[in-house]
Amino acid sequence: MTKVIEIGKVKIGGNNPVAIQSMTNTKTEDYTSTLNQINQLYKAGCDLVRVSVPNFEAVKSLKIITKKSPIPVIADIHYDYKLAIESIKNGAKKVRINPGNIGNEQKVKEVIKIAKEYNIPIRVGANSGSIPKELEHLPKVDALCEAALKEVRILEKNGFENIVISVKSSNVKETIQAYEKISQLTNYPLHIGVTEAGTFEWSIVKSSIALGFLLYRGIGDTIRVSIAGDPVNEVRIAKKILISLGLKKGLEVIACPTCSRTEIDVEKWSNLVEEKFSKINKNVKIAILGCVVNGIGEGKDADIGIAGIKKGFILFYKGKIVGEYKEKDILSEVEKYFK
Ligand code: SF4
The missing domain is CATH 3.20.20.20 (Dihydropteroate synthase-like)
Structure with missing residues (x-):
């Protein structure tokens, strides 16, 4: 020591x-x-x-x-x-x-x-x-x-x-x-x-x-x-x-690498999530995934996940679907998790 x-x-x-x-x-x-x-x-x-x-x-x-x-x-x-x-x-x-x-x-x-x-x-x-x-x-x-x-x-x-x-x-x-x-x-x-x-x-x-x-x-x-x-x-x-390394509390953003199933701009939405929530002083994992086909499974270890669909996003908490939201509403819906 x-x-x-x-x-x-x-x-x-x-x-x-x-x-x-x-x-x-x-x-x-x-x-x-x-x-x-x-x-x-x-x-x-x-x-x-x-x-x-x-x-x-x-x-x-x-x-x-x-x-x-x-x-x-x-x-x-x-x-x-x-x-x-x-x-x-x-x-x-x-x-x-x-x-x-x-x-x-x-x-x-x-x-x-x-x-x-x-x-x-x-x-x-x-x-x-x-x-x-x-x-x-x-x-x-x-x-x-x-x-x-x-x-x-x-x-x-x-x-x-x-x-x-x-x-x-x-x-x-x-x-x-x-x-x-x-x-x-x-x-x-x-x-x-x-x-x-x-x-x-x-x-x-x-x-x-x-x-x-x-x-x-x-x-x-x-x-x-x-x-x-x-x-x-x-x-x-x-x-x-x-x-x-778990040596500091904070936001961890998980994002899928994208593939031909991708329905959203994963990089853009990952950056938006990071920008909005990076000051959070507790351990939170948010997953941004390109589709729901594999997305929910891939993001099940995250606290919050958003997966792209044709008309917007599926939001899920700890792997359980909460609802379907349009692009303009998704970040404020994610924010509700912290309130
Ligand atoms: S989550 Fe969907 S879009 Fe992203 S890599 Fe996996 S299958 Fe492809």
Whole structure:
């Protein structure tokens, strides 16, 4: 069981739910756009948001962002320990920084002092693209774990144990193996993700395989699906991974693959159902099926099902037919199930 860590109001580790996180891709200096994106992420189901803090202009903006953000904000810092210190003072609830990169021991001590004072965890870790030179001779998985543990040891040596770890690779198998290995070596909570997972389809495939496998094995306390593009998609996919594994409550849409018997546009109606009911915070399975010939049987495990007929839909609850409805009425009839 991993150690429990507090990131503002969100607890990760131990028996806490797996938290979804994402990262803004607006300029942090532009706090209006950044807050706007954070609000979109929050509405999509994001629990934690990371913003990069590359300079002191961004720190000024961070002060406003952390005050107005509906979810805890994590500051992502590279190299400059002063940015880490100022980010904490300006409301960041966690920082991502590798102490090995910030220069000398004194600088590390200063960051730790402030992090302790504000009870702020630090995420340390390694990515497959940034393995330190001295570890490059090791097999990739060992190098990833050793690089992360090196950072952990620097913090522990200075009496700091409020730590989250990541060991991300852009390769699915390496990601799985690195997290399996590190989970055996430490009980700090793990931030899991595939780094540089790529564009939408690649990321869905890689993230679902790697994160799905790890989460199924009980490894992972917070997840990031990284997608080149709109970060709201990251949250939508992360949520679906968690719902699929029963690690989060929510809507699961089942849809038939369609065939020549199809009487309706299954894809269109599946998207409409998803759009209308995706905010539901309980476990509900809705099936959208192209016909009644096989549809009712195929959807009998669903809580609610709609199957296409010539003039509209057959609606059924738990496999039992409730009635026949026209297109214009079907979504409001489905909605009645929730009332
Ligand atoms: S539910 Fe009907 S339309 Fe859909 S795949 Fe099965 S037989 Fe074809």
